[in-house]
Amino acid sequence: MALRRITQETFDAAVRENVEEFEMDPDEALKDAVDQFQSQGVDLSCIVKAVPAEPSDDKQQEQTHKILQTLESLSLAQESENVTKAAAEVKSFTEQCLHGFAERYLAGQKGAYPIILSQCQKSLGEKEAILGAVTALAALTDGQPDLLDVEGKGFLLDVLKKHHADSSITRAAISTVRHCCLKHEQNRQDLVKAGVLPLLTDAIKQHGGCADVVKEAAGALRFMTFDDDIRVSFGQAHEHAKMIVLQHNGLKVLIESAKAHSDNTSVLSELCATLSRLAVRNEFCQDICDLGGLKLMMTLLADSYESAVPKQRFIKICYLFTLSLGCCRFCFLPSQELVRQILSAIRAVAGNDDVKDAVVKAGGVQLIVIAVNRHMTVSAVCEQGCACLGVLALRKPINCQVIMEEGGVLAAVQSMKVHPDVLNVQKQACMLLRNLVSHQPNYSQLILEMGVEALILQALKTHQDCGDIAKAALRDLGCKVELRELWTGKGGGITN
Template structure:
């Protein structure tokens, strides 16, 4: 690239000196000459000043980014983003030649001007803008950028806003760039991203946007792969994010449209029914999915062994409750899922009664102290049609 730049600059100078062309005419003539020879000019600076870009605003801003801090750093980053928005400008190529990606990654890794949330956010916005071109994506891989982005997203002290921008930068790096995708996966970005996705899926609008961009399918693939590999932390995080998304009515139908979604949930319950932290998330996902949604209840009934797996998970959690207090949360989610299915879906109610779900619920109700779990078991019994659903007086 440097050699092409030097040759191009020499051609422009020759047009001016040897052929008495005006500067702009000399530039246009050199561009036409190189393009006629099928020379790729996409990564060089096409200006009369050529490679001497020290006075260009992009070069000046980058110099500031390398040394400044606080408001000065943030302002320089903001100016770079604006310069990169101009498709006719030379900012991208100037920043490429001056190693902007590597410089920004170094600043983000070390702190410096990006030591606080505002600075880190500003630096990540520049990276996201730069990753719109393949050359900058490649520069990121050469600068071992994926582990740095992963560390920013996984860092406990990073704010949710910084984590989200880190994911956006990673998404830009991976877009139409297979090597970028692989490098991010190797760096552990998927595991770091899942808790952030869960936090971001906090309202109806965000859930809808996430679903439109394929989040359900991505998370379900991570969930299934982690389930098969026994990676419980990834599996739990993926399921928690899916659970959050399915709290939105707009996502429920899209979730059910995913391939083999109910068999995957049933399989996870069967395999991990002695792991309350996992069964809580799977049962919680079923609870959200079946709330005001008879179609989801029918789908669960239609999967052979699924409702039986729910009851077995409840029974296993009850047995684990003494050793693991967190099992109570899994039990509560299971009771709520049963209630949601029974109250709006006669087929589910009939199947649950045939499986003696009421016996499991009576046991939970009678062995629990007054509170949320006992209330959930009683409500499920009521919606199954049990007249003696209220807790017995003690």
């Protein structure tokens, strides 16, 4: 059932009533209002849950929230052309926007966007002023991509062109682009048509030493490949990915940048996530491998096991990488998020059958299994690890043997046990089991002896969306499964 919504004015009136009529203190009045509305099933995610601030001057007749007071002060400073005052109010506005989405939403509803955009346009020629103004615009549009209009899109491109040498301004402008492209297909298409892609790749090349710019630009490129706007039937995600790769050399730019930031897990996570979104064609997967992307991913994955893998095993893996990839370095411990993104990227590029062989030859199966076992409590890592192994096993009987020998099934079984309520873990584990036995039925008995039938049946019972893949896994494992024909092709004829 959809939650009810109220306006900020309605909420504030309830708080004020508690104070004036029921003589509650402000904090008690606020808490009571929140509890009352939530008990009625009201969605308060867009409501500023604070007592309205006192008027900033005698001219203001009623209380209002601080962010709206700041917005009013900024508007007055613009009218009086008080540059110093305007800069101070812009900074204060940004800080208040960062408190949460409710503050940003309230400001957006009360006309903040044209005021902030006007401040941006007035400051375009001044580096210090434009940085503050664009930062405010980025903060305001976070979660509110609908605010951006044609004038704003043109402004962002002008900033990226005029201030391309300044890393701070570039980062703020790209952050705004990223915010405005999430869940908004029209903004993505308009900005791409206007030429934002080369500006993003150029920013990565020009500011390659600035981790913040690289991270923002890589994220913006990734957002251009999303298809997440439910208001649009068909997006341009695939076309945008092709443009980034073919027209703007995106794969090389990202891979070279990853090599330059090999000690920054946050940047590497973003770059791996973007690479996985660009692996949309068979030749792109091969290009990532040829450019050294796979080598980099595998090396980064290996770097996380120095403290977790038994010494002899670790030396063996090091030796495999030295021979197969021509490099081996172990210097830092990636975060769980980085491991997840590396696995996601390997999964994407392994859609190419030749890349599958390269991954297995380089000892990738061992590393993936270790990753899953080491981060067994992290469902996202288990999901991506099982998915990687499932892709490697697809149409590759030899790879299936390696996965069996290296404990891939045991890792998948344990993942199913640890995360019974996580749909995607169950689905990817079932997919892996099915792929292993579809061309190698002799593995069925070994796998069944691990107790997978009960686990698959439990997944089938718990998750309705797991039905097809779970039943397919049971069928290929030789288990009894009830398959229902949805349509037999028999019945009455077609009538006009």
